[in-house]
Amino acid sequence: MPDTQANFSCANCAIGGCAMGDSARYPGFCPTANSSQELVDGVTKRYTGSRKDHKMALVAASIESDYYGRATRVEESLLFVKKMGYKKIGVASCVGLLAECNTFAKIARAKGIEVYGVGCKVGSVDKTVIGIPDESKFAPGSHEAMCNPILQAELLNREGTDFNFIMGLCLGHDTLFIKHSKAPVSVLVVKDRVLCHNPAAALYTTGTYYRRLLGPDLPEPVHCG
Numbered sequence: 675m676p677d678t679q680a681n682f683s684c685a686n687c688a689i690g691g692c693a694m695g696d697s698a699r700y701p702g703f704c705p706t707a708n709s710s711q712e713l714v715d716g717v718t719k720r721y722t723g724s725r726k727d728h729k730m731a732l733v734a735a736s737i738e739s740d741y742y743g744r745a746t747r748v749e750e751s752l753l754f755v756k757k758m759g760y761k762k763i764g765v766a767s768c769v770g771l772l773a774e775c776n777t778f779a780k781i782a783r784a785k786g787i788e789v790y791g792v793g794c795k796v797g798s799v800d801k802t803v804i805g806i807p808d809e810s811k812f813a814p815g816s817h818e819a820m821c822n823p824i825l826q827a828e829l830l831n832r833e834g835t836d837f838n839f840i841m842g843l844c845l846g847h848d849t850l851f852i853k854h855s856k857a858p859v860s861v862l863v864v865k866d867r868v869l870c871h872n873p874a875a876a877l878y879t880t881g882t883y884y885r886r887l888l889g890p891d892l893p894e895p896v897h898c899g
């Protein structure tokens with residue numbers, strides 16, 4: 675759908691005047707300029723209305739302030755766990771990233787944090803059981819386990835983890851995991867099989883290598899087998 679002024683949003687803003695409260699730099703479609711004060715105040719009160727949400731917002735802000743540009747995301751993640759007072763974390767990992775999951779667990783345990791990881795193929799349920807066509811498998815006719823993010827969430831729920839990290843789950847499987855996890859969730863690694871799990875690389879290069887992304891077409895499917 676082409677952009678028109680009527681559907682402009684922050685996704686059309688190149689200024690970000692809201693960061694400094696600079697109302698002279700709010701564009702006409704700006705949600706800061708156009709939201710009622712009542713709405714903004716009502717939402718702001720929700721941070722202090724919930725002890726847990728308030729603590730999370732304060733801890734997140736303190737990490738940004740104290741470690742800006744110094745702590746890697748791995749370090750920020752574990753700082754967050756420590757400062758929140760969480761004792762046991764879960765990792766919902768892609769089986770393709772088990773080595774990275776092992777390393778993250780080792781790093782966390784070195785800081786006194788208990789870790790329980792669950793790989794995405796847990797349960798080893800064949801893909802066809804939930805209606806994925808056999809011909810969609812990498813090797814049709816063979817047993818091929820489906821990704822099972824709901825079982826990952828259920829096992830971590832039963833382990834009583836305080837906080838869960840996603841380690842490279844597929845798009846959509848990550849959504850199901852977040853939906854079914856009782857503990858709050860953050861993403862340590864976001865899956866991008868083409869760009870070494872760095873989807874921002876495509877956004878940085880739409881002026882050069884990934885110019886095609888700005889066109890209307892998406893890649894054609896290719897059969898896996």
Ligand code: SF4
Pocket residue numbers: 683684687688689690691692693699700701703704705706707
């Ligand atoms: S709230 Fe306004 S100033 Fe801030 S990013 Fe959105 S459009 Fe830009």
